[in-house]
Amino acid sequence: MSTDSHTSRPVVRPLIERFGFPHLLATTLVLVAATILLGVAAKATGSGLACEANWPQCDAGPFNLLPANLPSFYEWFHRFVAMFAGFAIIGTAIAAVRFPNIDKRVAALVVAGMILTPIQVVLGRETVTKYTMDILALHFWTAVLIFVLFVVATVLVWAPRLTATHVIGALALGAVSLPFHVALSPLVIGDITDYSASMQMAQYGVTLALLAAVIVATMVGRRRFERDRLTALLSGTAVLALLVVFLGRRAVMTFNPVLDDLYVGAAALLFVAFVVGIRLVQTASSESVDALSP
Structure with missing residues (x-):
């Protein structure tokens, strides 16, 4: 069986190369905004303490991973979207640091958002396990800060257009x-x-x-x-x-x-x-x- 002496190129190009960093950044921004609005919905419907105050589990299904009722669904779905938003934030930050053509200001902004993400996750847990107005306020304003960081980064990327x-x-x-x-x-x-x-x-x-x-x-x-x-x-x-x-x-x-x-x-x-x-x-x-x- 013959072999090729040349290094073979991967069949599937990395997602970031096909999708484009500006679009990845914009998608992450949309996910961050959706997470904030779903968090507002969970609070407004009194669902923040649903899931029987479990975190990160809920109150039904295998290992209590699924919601048992509508209030629990609001809280569960908020966490579900937040999980994807967190992965998107981390992925965007990694791409911004690794790609040489990304503005350093953009990289700094999305990395700051990535650093704030685990803090936001901890605050989200505290709203379930303790639920005080101070923790709720910090949870909200940290989310808004992450949103602002990604808006500024997105504008910097798209500014020439x-x-x-x-x-x-x-x-x-x-x-x-x-x-x-x-x-x-x-x-x-x-x-x-x-x-x-x-x-x-x-x-x-x-x-x-x-x-x-x-x-x-x-x-x-x-x-x-x-x-x-x-x-x-x-x-x-x-x-x-x-x-x-x-x-x-x-x-x-x-x-x-x-x-x-x-x-x-x-x-x-x-x-x-x-x-x-x-x-x-x-x-x-x-x-x-x-x-x-x-």
């Missing part, structure tokens, strides 16, 4: 998201109907969209434009968005009238900043086109 149109679109998304963020909060929706699990998931979905929109607008805007007033405004929207998300979360948890007023005021100011930002980007884009015209 993003234009002023994307900045305007991101600002418009932020402007549309804000009224829904306020309307879906207990401050408003509580006067109409219950702050149900579906309402909570919708509001936190809007929260993630708002954060992503601000990050895209700020990072791409600062990359595309050199106007001090515009870049300062975009940076200001990022600070205001974090304040709105924080105050919105505190208003939900504490029902403090002072925090409610601050939340509404910050949201109104951020909405104005979005509208002004859209106008400034449009003006800057028009001037750039005029400057390039013969």
Whole structure:
């Protein structure tokens, strides 16, 4: 039997080479967002202590690995998706470190997300075994931090393909998201109907969209434009968005009238900043086109 003296190439190319790192990163971001929203659903339905407070097991099937009822299913499915998100985070971090053409800033961001992942897993376990409001808050904000890290990394990877149109679109998304963020909060929706699990998931979905929109607008805007007033405004929207998300979360948890007023005021100011930002980007884009015209 003859042998080939040349080194044979693998028949199946590695997944990362076929799929592409930017798409792997974007998929991981989607999984992180899904994990957060499913965690909100588990909390909102009171399912966080389902599975008979077992972790990582549940309350049915072989070795108690499966859910026994609907509340347990919510918690079990949250853990199930979180597991895939964790694997995706680790895989993305390994790829970012091993591939030589990946921006070092991107690698640092996803590695930071990977380091936070086991901390998040431990906090998830503590929400089941102890369940205190402080642990619940840390679990939530750690998840949001991981989400933000991966949004920033994703924007860095895709930034060369993003234009002023994307900045305007991101600002418009932020402007549309804000009224829904306020309307879906207990401050408003509580006067109409219950702050149900579906309402909570919708509001936190809007929260993630708002954060992503601000990050895209700020990072791409600062990359595309050199106007001090515009870049300062975009940076200001990022600070205001974090304040709105924080105050919105505190208003939900504490029902403090002072925090409610601050939340509404910050949201109104951020909405104005979005509208002004859209106008400034449009003006800057028009001037750039005029400057390039013969």
